[in-house]
Amino acid sequence: MNAQARTLRLHPLTFVVGAARELIALLGAGAAGLVVGGLSTAFYFTLVGLGLGLVFHVATWVTFTYTVQEDRIELRRQLIGRSVKTIPRERIRGVDISATLPHRLLGLAIVHIDAGADGGEGELNAVSRHEAERLRRVLLTRAVSAESPPAERPIVRRRELARMRPRWYLYAPLSGAYLLTPFALAGSLLGTLYNLSDDLGLVTQERLQNLGHDVVGLPTVAVIAFAIVFLIAMPIMSVIVFALFNWDFTVYERDGSVVAERGVITRRSVSLERRRIRGVELDDNPFERAAGVVRLGALVTGLGDAAHRGRLLPAAPRSAVEDLAWRVLGRTPAPLIGHPRAARSRRVTRAVAPPLGIAAMAVLAHQPWVAYACVVLAVFAIPLGLDRYRQLGHATDDERLTVRSGSLRRRQAIVEHSAVVGWRIRRTLFQRRLGLATLLVAVGAGEGRYPATDMAEGDAVAFAARITPDWVTPFLEQAPATRARARKHEKAPRP
Structure with missing residues (x-):
């Protein structure tokens, strides 16, 4: 083991991030207490839930450590038993950095380490942005030790390869996945309301029958108007959801890696080692072809969840996609030879x-x-x-x-x-x-x-x-x- 390697912990503000993440669960506990016994019971339910969550996050912070060695990274948990997970650095395929809204407000980030099928994966739930960038640079640079002096570390050079333009978000309805977003949202909302009403005793057979009679008795004009509004909402909602997931989609090159950043509420940064990118894939459907739109993904050796982590452009004009493919991989063989x-x-x-x-x-x-x-x-x-x-x-x-x-x-x-x-x-x-x-x-x-x-x-x-x-x-x-x-x-x- 490298004698100079330091044992590190997650950021102390992990408690705050954990509390924000479990806020919905606490509200649920409070609502259950309110139904069972009134305001006082709801207060105690929430207080007990907050206390248990605080104990859990304190125990996690105290018992979890990580150490970056010259040839591996070790993740340790020591509570009742001792667990040590070792990920060889030579098997690391990518280091992704993401940040939910609470993480971004506190200047923190989540580091996800992907080492393929053989090396497994690891996650550091809350570290500072500076530490996250340092880990990405160190883990993806084989020749430089985690504790190398600053003079020996490579110079960070960022070169932008592509960036989504706002008008490209209008291509979202061309993809069936985003176009069906209103149906998914409506189904989730109705299912949640039904389950909540059923738990509170608000749903009865008689009320369901009356609701069915009311729906059947609606005027035809009202049904047609509702259908038209819903059809209009489909492309609008698809654009909104597409923008939330792919806002400011930027692809750039840094430290021998191709990095793709995207997202509004949760900002995600995926790093792909350049030497492991062995190809690219252009994907489209008839609607996208008619509009001259293509999606681009990278073919990376040993990459898990390649459909999402290997995405280089979600939807863009063919000229922009071909330009990015040339920057990432090189010249595309052309023209294509037809089949008999x-x-x-x-x-x-x-x-x-x-x-x-x-x-x-x-x-x-x-x-x-x-x-x-x-x-x-x-x-x-x-x-x-x-x-x-x-x-x-x-x-x-x-x-x-x-x-x-x-x-x-x-x-x-x-x-x-x-x-x-x-x-x-x-x-x-x-x-x-x-x-x-x-x-x-x-x-x-x-x-x-x-x-x-x-x-x-x-x-x-x-x-x-x-x-x-x-x-x-x-x-x-x-x-x-x-x-x-x-x-x-x-x-x-x-x-």
């Missing part, structure tokens, strides 16, 4: 086959209306299949490769050649009849594999051979000799 026409018939067939199959079963079950509806869906699925074919593409250069597929969710992965760890060529019975194959690019980052769907069989092999010739060429050279031996064996007389 046989892939078009396969894409259309796969789009119309499910509704036609259901229509056939509906006819056998004597359900003509279901069959008619499925036939209509099959007709509308033809443009979907054609668009899926148009989106297929692949390309490569001397450093990176890219593959693209999908329509309702189009995804284009751009990966460094050095990140490729293997290939898999998959051919179904129908693909073999059409001379097609799906090439799966195995990558040690992101989701692990990215498909180049319905390529010509020869193109799939040539694509893999161009990127990793040492892996693929021996198999290509052995294949003719293997087929010759097989033909010779077939012609040999059997005993």
